Amino acid sequence: MNVEKTLTFPVKIGEDVVRLRQVVRAEAIAIGLSLVDQTKVITAASEIARNTIDYGKGGDVTIEVVNTSGRRGVKVVFADNGPGIVDMEKALTDGYTTGGGLGLGLSGAKRLVNEFDVKSTVGHGTVVTLIRWKA
Amino acid sequence: MEQIPILRIGDCLLVSIQVDMHDRMAINLQDSLTTRIVETNARGVLIDISALEIVGSFIGRMLNNIASMSRVLDAVTVVVGMRPAVAITLVELGLELPGVKTALNVDRGLLLIRRQIDDGAEHA
Numbered sequence: 357m358n359v360e361k362t363l364t365f366p367v368k369i370g371e372d373v374v375r376l377r378q379v380v381r382a383e384a385i386a387i388g389l390s391l392v393d394q395t396k397v398i399t400a401a402s403e404i405a406r407n408t409i410d411y412g413k414g415g416d417v418t419i420e421v422v423n424t425s426g427r428r429g430v431k432v433v434f435a436d437n438g439p440g441i442v443d444m445e446k447a448l449t450d451g452y453t454t455g456g457g458l459g460l461g462l463s464g465a466k467r468l469v470n471e472f473d474v475k476s477t478v479g480h481g482t483v484v485t486l487i488r489w490k491a
Numbered sequence: 492m493e494q495i496p497i498l499r500i501g502d503c504l505l506v507s508i509q510v511d512m513h514d515r516m517a518i519n520l521q522d523s524l525t526t527r528i529v530e531t532n533a534r535g536v537l538i539d540i541s542a543l544e545i546v547g548s549f550i551g552r553m554l555n556n557i558a559s560m561s562r563v564l565d566a567v568t569v570v571v572g573m574r575p576a577v578a579i580t581l582v583e584l585g586l587e588l589p590g591v592k593t594a595l596n597v598d599r600g601l602l603l604i605r606r607q608i609d610d611g612a613e614h615a
């Protein structure tokens with residue numbers, strides 16, 4: 357997988373989530389994602405960013421334009437040094453929340469992208485990676 | 492912080508969300524709408540989301556909350572103008588808006604509110 361472009365910034369407050377949505381939208385448009393696919397990847401990124409702030413105590417996000425065998429995609433990686441996810445299976449279940457949310461962020465974001473990966477170490481932090489490929 | 496304006500038209504409140512809201516803005520809107528419903532004895536609340544390019548779980552929860560609160564305060568909430576791409580994404584996200592009434596545009600939304608108020612009056 358080749359990286360064509362990369363941009364990293366912190367996600368610590370609500371305004372950072374708004375900025376992230378704008379950046380992801382711009383890259384999604386740049387690689388020619390359909391309107392529905394743009395909306396899906398922006399929504400997924402927004403959900404994970406909110407988790408980074410609410411549960412991960414803030415962290416960093418990296419947005420990349422990537423390509424592999426001629427196919428382009430938008431890749432977004434979130435990393436925090438928060439408490440980590442204790443029960444990954446539960447966390448990825450619709451409706452599971454420890455923070456009074458709807459419990460749809462992780463499971464829903466996973467459905468909205470083509471590739472989704474969560475790596476978490478209790479006491480150390482969480483890294484969530486998502487990719488939406490141009491169809 | 493930027494505030495979302497709440498307009499009063501007769502016995503209805505009209506909110507048109509024209510900016511990408513972060514979580515705190517959404518909470519503020521929810522709170523000020525509740526206050527305004529009580530202050531103005533509003534019977535209907537119309538929320539225009541046609542400018543919103545995404546609706547995630549937080550805004551979804553806010554819309555649900557506003558609908559439930561307005562119901563308790565005897566007002567009808569109708570959400571109008573959801574973009575098709577947003578609707579498709581919401582379904583895949585798994586977000587349901589059980590108590591939220593929706594209409595295609597502001598005109599139809601106002602009609603729906605009027606009908607709901609009149610129906611309520613009949614049954615009272």
Ligand SMILES: Nc1ncnc2c1ncn2[C@@H]1O[C@H](COP(=O)(O)OP(=O)(O)OP(=O)(O)O)[C@@H](O)[C@H]1O
Nearest residue numbers: 407411412440447453454457458459460461462548
């Ligand atoms: N970065 C993170 N660090 C630690 N725990 C996390 C992280 N992200 C998610 N979690 C845990 O996973 C649970 C599920 O997250 P998910 O986003 O699905 O739901 P939620 O944030 O609780 O509610 P919603 O996103 O619907 O508002 C969270 O309640 C939290 O316990």
Ligand SMILES: [Mg+2]
Nearest residue numbers: 403407461462
């Ligand atoms: Mg979440």
